[in-house]
Amino acid sequence: MESQHKKLVFNQYKNQGVAVVTSGGDSQGMNAALRAIVRIGLYLGCKIFYIREGYEGLIAGNENITEATWNSVSSIIQKGGTVIGSARSERFMTPEGKLKSVKNLVKRGITNLIVIGGDGSLTGAMDLKNQWSDVLNQLEKSGEISKEEKERYNYLNVVGLIGTIDNDFPGTNMTIGTDSALHRILEAVNALESTAYSHRRTFILEVMGRHCGYLALKTAMTTEADYVFVPEMPPPLNWPAILKDKITTSTRYGKRLHLIVLAEGAIDLNGNPITALMVKKIVTENMGLDARITVLGHVQRGGSPSAYDRILASRQAAAAVVAVLELKPDDRPIVVTVESNEIKLMDLQTCIENVKKLQIALKNLEFNKVLELRGKSFINNFKVFQALNKLHPYSDTKTEKVRTFAILQVGTPACGVNAAVFSFVRHCLHRGGRVYGISGGLHGLFEGNFNLLTWSDVNGFVFEGGSYLGMKRVVLSDCMCPKVAEVLEKFGVEGLLIIGGFEAFSNAYVLMRNRENFSQLCIPIAVIPATINNNVPGSEFAIGADTALNVIAKSCDLFRQSAMGTKSRVFVVETMGGRCGYLCSIGALVSGADSSYIFEEPFNLNNLQKDVQHMISKMKHGKILRGLILRNEKCNENYSLDFIAKIFAEEGKDVFSTKKNVLGHIQQGDIPTSFDRSLGIKLSARAVEWFYEQFEIYKNKEGKIYSKSPNSVVVIGLYGNKECHTTLEELIPNTDFEHRLYRCQWWLNLRWLFKILALHESNYNVENNIIY
Ligand SMILES: Nc1ncnc2c1ncn2[C@@H]1O[C@H](COP(=O)(O)OP(=O)(O)OP(=O)(O)O)[C@@H](O)[C@H]1O
Ligand SMILES: O=P(O)(O)OC[C@H]1O[C@](O)(CO)[C@@H](O)[C@@H]1O
Numbered sequence: 001m002e003s004q005h006k007k008l009v010f011n012q013y014k015n016q017g018v019a020v021v022t023s024g025g026d027s028q029g030m031n032a033a034l035r036a037i038v039r040i041g042l043y044l045g046c047k048i049f050y051i052r053e054g055y056e057g058l059i060a061g062n063e064n065i066t067e068a069t070w071n072s073v074s075s076i077i078q079k080g081g082t083v084i085g086s087a088r089s090e091r092f093m094t095p096e097g098k099l100k101s102v103k104n105l106v107k108r109g110i111t112n113l114i115v116i117g118g119d120g121s122l123t124g125a126m127d128l129k130n131q132w133s134d135v136l137n138q139l140e141k142s143g144e145i146s147k148e149e150k151e152r153y154n155y156l157n158v159v160g161l162i163g164t165i166d167n168d169f170p171g172t173n174m175t176i177g178t179d180s181a182l183h184r185i186l187e188a189v190n191a192l193e194s195t196a197y198s199h200r201r202t203f204i205l206e207v208m209g210r211h212c213g214y215l216a217l218k219t220a221m222t223t224e225a226d227y228v229f230v231p232e233m234p235p236p237l238n239w240p241a242i243l244k245d246k247i248t249t250s251t252r253y254g255k256r257l258h259l260i261v262l263a264e265g266a267i268d269l270n271g272n273p274i275t276a277l278m279v280k281k282i283v284t285e286n287m288g289l290d291a292r293i294t295v296l297g298h299v300q301r302g303g304s305p306s307a308y309d310r311i312l313a314s315r316q317a318a319a320a321v322v323a324v325l326e327l328k329p330d331d332r333p334i335v336v337t338v339e340s341n342e343i344k345l346m347d348l349q350t351c352i353e354n355v356k357k358l359q360i361a362l363k364n365l366e367f368n369k370v371l372e373l374r375g376k377s378f379i380n381n382f383k384v385f386q387a388l389n390k391l392h393p394y395s396d397t398k399t400e401k402v403r404t405f406a407i408l409q410v411g412t413p414a415c416g417v418n419a420a421v422f423s424f425v426r427h428c429l430h431r432g433g434r435v436y437g438i439s440g441g442l443h444g445l446f447e448g449n450f451n452l453l454t455w456s457d458v459n460g461f462v463f464e465g466g467s468y469l470g471m472k473r474v475v476l477s478d479c480m481c482p483k484v485a486e487v488l489e490k491f492g493v494e495g496l497l498i499i500g501g502f503e504a505f506s507n508a509y510v511l512m513r514n515r516e517n518f519s520q521l522c523i524p525i526a527v528i529p530a531t532i533n534n535n536v537p538g539s540e541f542a543i544g545a546d547t548a549l550n551v552i553a554k555s556c557d558l559f560r561q562s563a564m565g566t567k568s569r570v571f572v573v574e575t576m577g578g579r580c581g582y583l584c585s586i587g588a589l590v591s592g593a594d595s596s597y598i599f600e601e602p603f604n605l606n607n608l609q610k611d612v613q614h615m616i617s618k619m620k621h622g623k624i625l626r627g628l629i630l631r632n633e634k635c636n637e638n639y640s641l642d643f644i645a646k647i648f649a650e651e652g653k654d655v656f657s658t659k660k661n662v663l664g665h666i667q668q669g670d671i672p673t674s675f676d677r678s679l680g681i682k683l684s685a686r687a688v689e690w691f692y693e694q695f696e697i698y699k700n701k702e703g704k705i706y707s708k709s710p711n712s713v714v715v716i717g718l719y720g721n722k723e724c725h726t727t728l729e730e731l732i733p734n735t736d737f738e739h740r741l742y743r744c745q746w747w748l749n750l751r752w753l754f755k756i757l758a759l760h761e762s763n764y765n766v767e768n769n770i771i772y
């Protein structure tokens, strides 16, 4: 959508009717989708209709089908569930239900339908489309609609958005709600961790997923779980023995918390359910351990949507509106998906056919087929968990020389760096390597604070924010290189991993430049981006940025709430980010802000004035009493937080009061999100693989490593769904060292979306046409 439709013209689809329904199990982010559907639709000139209470409301009609207004989606982006209600409807599957549904749509002149729901709801939508003509004929025959109505509304355009926490829809990497469910789960596991640690207990955690193990798998991967049971990959029949061995070994290596994660639909190889009670029995009776069961249930479907779900829902909803309006009567229904961080449109019927194939394969216990149909992302996560879970402290090191690594952390803490260290240490030790953790960043390196990290040293690392190893924001200069070379030689370092922000990148560059003079620096060097700023070249995402975005979303929700019931108020809020506008810009999108000021998009007094006028108009004419402006900390030297707040305060004083806030260091804290843990774990796993590949390439006859090649200094980053390495040599030309930025930033493509969603209808005019 973002790349194909760069131009949305104001009033382009004047008076077209589009209806939206939320159906099936609700999921967090459905409201963000509704908000975007209504606002993009209104901007394009459409009439948007809500169908309340799922397909039940479509059958009942009357007050269940109402026209949406701009204000009706104000202040809902932060709410879980769906404000228009959802249901599971048996009646919709009957011919009588279809007759009533079609009649209710025709009577309102609606031929564009957007359905937000899971596989069932989207199957239902496709059914409706397929039966549309037949049902119209029946309605005409029985005199319930006229011939003209039948001819005028002889088609139905259908677009689906996948809203379900299960992430069980083939063809997409993520569904709306899944990430929020993972937030709920990790909040719970972090709480369990402290009590389990105190009592040395085993916890059996049941998470949702009737037929899909995604939530269980992702939870297990990001919580150092001992075992996971998912329907797609039943355990071998001797699983009780394997489980016992696993738990006994990890207890020996100092693990106090044992976690076993179970999808509610877990089965064995014969298709029989594996229940939490069964697992508990094995753990208590066979192993003599103290065990407790926690079933999270509907908690997972509740609560505020995560930042990711707000973004995904907004992006997909915008794509859905345009897609439904562009469909031709004979076109097949479309479903909006996401792959490799790109929003895509796919054929709904093909996806539904895959849903059915998957259901049949699961029923027939054809597990390889099931996995294949779940798709690459599922399989990849499964492999990562399996790899982590199979790691063993004592591997056979006879075939490989013992390699020595050091981990240096540079910059300021970002949530997820500990998970990266955990994964790096475990993967290295498994391959027979030795890993030094350097305490306290570069200062620690100069002082020789190198500590060999053992298997148990990193127990529990994934759970916490901050940096266990310690890090400092120090940038190397050429004159420090002799000392670095001396220390690396002293400890025999053959592979250097630098985890951190832009300074980590800069330091790797300095070391690379100095390889000419110091052979000790001629070793493979990898950088893993970890900074809330998300400004490191070589990755679309840096570890920590997702947790920070969630903190921003939560904080802005609180600002908004604090003003509820008081007089009109505008908050001007400053975010971190250095000169990179990622946090500010995406933070504005997820918190439903009115404007955001970033360095990458220069602004002046005219822009500020326009924004003040917009706010006044929104409050006066739109009767919306709250406003939110985000400012990136280094967006402009002169237009400071104080200055911007004063402009709003002075110009808007007759209409609203203005408050300013600096979010500050809370953006660096909190429980690391599933995304940040997972990113840390995966990038480190890739880094270890890359180091060993380099050792093969650059070892001499004696096995000593020596490389001056630019290919051996890389950033290990994420592009789309793939962990990739990119050489510094390739990245440097597009790196703006002065402003500590990479010049090609994918998220700038989302600015238009933010602006249309923020533009109040009282300000609609051709002048405000947003074209990018
Ligand atoms: N095969 C089908 N044909 C027609 N309509 C269907 C079909 N399957 C489901 N529906 C309709 O969609 C509704 C919701 O489906 P379902 O309960 O399976 O939830 P879902 O949309 O898959 O969401 P989730 O699984 O996340 O709860 C059903 O109650 C029914 O009205
Ligand atoms: O809310 P209900 O109808 O009890 O359904 C629960 C089911 O819905 C889901 O939350 C979403 O499909 C499943 O994970 C769970 O099994």
Ligand SMILES: [Mg+2]
Binding pocket: 024, 118, 119, 120, 164
């Ligand atoms: Mg479903």
